Amino acid sequence: MAAQIAKVTGVLQLLAALPVLWDCLETRSLEDGCTIAAFALAVLKTRCNYWNTLLRRFDLTADKIEIVLRLGFAVALQLSEFLPGLRAAEEQQDDIGACPLQWMYCQLLLFKSSCGHNVEVSAFLGEMLKARRMKAQLDSWGNFPCSQTGGSTPVQSIPLAAQYNYWSCLGMVARLKEAIRLDPALADTNLPAYTRQEIAEAMDHVRCHNCQELSDKLLTCTGCLHIACAVKAA
Structure with a gap:
């Protein structure tokens, strides 16, 4: 997977996922649609700053592409099982x-x-x-x-x-x-x-202010209002 993601370096390679995704939705190839959308989203997430630099030339951003991909992904999921x-x-x-x-x-x-x-x-x-x-x-x-x-x-x-x-x-x-x-x-x-x-x-909001680790058991200091996990809060 990582090796395949690394091969996608050009804007046209990235944007090619969009028409293929919608073709999958129209032909009800829903599993393929989910796979393509998930792969393209992984490509965006891996090198977000890199893609923003390239996409800016076309008046696009990674967030705009992500919205379209997530739309297709969500539709494929809802139409599937x-x-x-x-x-x-x-x-x-x-x-x-x-x-x-x-x-x-x-x-x-x-x-x-x-x-x-x-x-x-x-x-x-x-x-x-x-x-x-x-x-x-x-x-x-x-x-x-x-x-x-x-x-x-x-x-x-x-x-x-x-x-x-x-x-x-x-x-x-x-x-x-x-x-x-x-x-x-x-x-x-x-x-x-x-x-x-x-x-x-x-x-x-679920990250300890002290150790910077994510935690689902956080306490809020009544003085500074910082949140910290139970071990670090004392």
Whole structure:
């Protein structure tokens, strides 16, 4: 994968993904569409500054290209078995299968303009609460039975939530809750469509001020209002 990404160095190579992506959507080649969009997004993320420099000559930015790619990616997911798969897993009480899909869904809601529907801030927070409770319940089990070996598989080997989805969503929740504390009416407004940069910046809300590590267990100093993980807060 890394070697393939490194081969994409020209603007035309990058932009070629767009018509191919839409052709996949029109022909219902949805798996191919997801693959192309994911690959192009990985190319952008790997060398964002490099692409911004090249794209500026064409009055484009990496963020603009990313929006189009995420639109195609979200459409491909919705037309495929993503959302039906999530709902089916929930109905069958397959928490192990539903958990990573729920976190992916929350991540997509942050790009809600790509999802083709409006979502209120309170609804997003509700979906995030469901995702956190689901993951916490599965984490509390400690291990899962392995149907192939008859033994147990450590929980750490099962991706209950992709790392980027997890931290970016938690960061956005912290950011939104702080905004709602200042203006409660915000909870009833539509969730904005965030850019990759805005989501990355929101991760600072779950980053320890002292050690700079991401943490889902942070304390806020009542004096300086800096947030820090429990170990570093003392």
